[in-house]
Amino acid sequence: MSSKLLASTFSELSTPLIADACLRAKIPLRVAPSGIRPLVQGMRVAGRVLPARHRGSVDVFLEVMKKALPGDVLVVDNEKRSDESCIGDLTVLEARESGLAGLVVRGYHRDTSELVQIGFPVFSYGSYPAGPRRLDQRLSQDLSSAQWDSFTVDHDDAVFADDDGVLFVASRTIEKVLEAAKSIWKVERRQADAIRAGKRLSEQLDFSSYLAKRDSDPSYTLRKHLRERGAAVEE
Secondary structure, X not given: OOHHHHHXXXXXXXXXXXHHHHHHOOOOOOEOOOOXXXXXXXXXXXXXXXXXXXXOOOHHHHHHHOOOOOOOEEEEEXXXXXXXXXXXXXXXXXXXXXXOOEEEEEOEEOOHHHHHHHOOOEEEOOEOOOOOOOOOOOOOOOXXXXXXXXXXXXXXXXXXXXXXEEEEEEHHHHHHHHHHHHHHHHHHHHHHHHHHOOOOHHHHOOHHHHHHHHHHOOOOOHHHXXXXXXXXXXX
């Protein structure tokens, strides 16, 4: 699936829906650790991962951008270091001019005022005024993958990011996940509309019946109750 179609489809969805869809499809969740946020509330991005591992110099970004496809998202691994920022206004401007759709940073940014004015989607763990004061040795995987604590991502992954966070999905499962996400979205919208119309969620889920069954069988769960009615989100 092209990054353009990916972004278009995601425009009507959210990272929580993608996460629920992964559960339904029995795909392991790969979510960036909590704390990552968009530069400005409301920013969102989806696209193919363009990975880069930062070693203290901007050259890794300039080099990897030469390999970018339109709509790619630059995913920067700076080991979540809090003692330096690794991207600023010049990197973001270069990314925009290279046809990228946004940046997701496992680390910190700077030049916040300028980045806000640019308006390009940037997700990071916060701001820090000082740039890198190191120059580490480049490694063979620096332009082919990025580390996110317990998992790695590469060109064969897609990234989704919004106000709720950032998660990654393997490209081979994208269509299955997006289809499930759209199905879940439709169910939840119907439920929300029904609540607004006066039919509370407890009524829609026949919650009283669930409580009665749980009283007679303590092992009876709400998930089982919903599954019997074909309403379990993860299925």
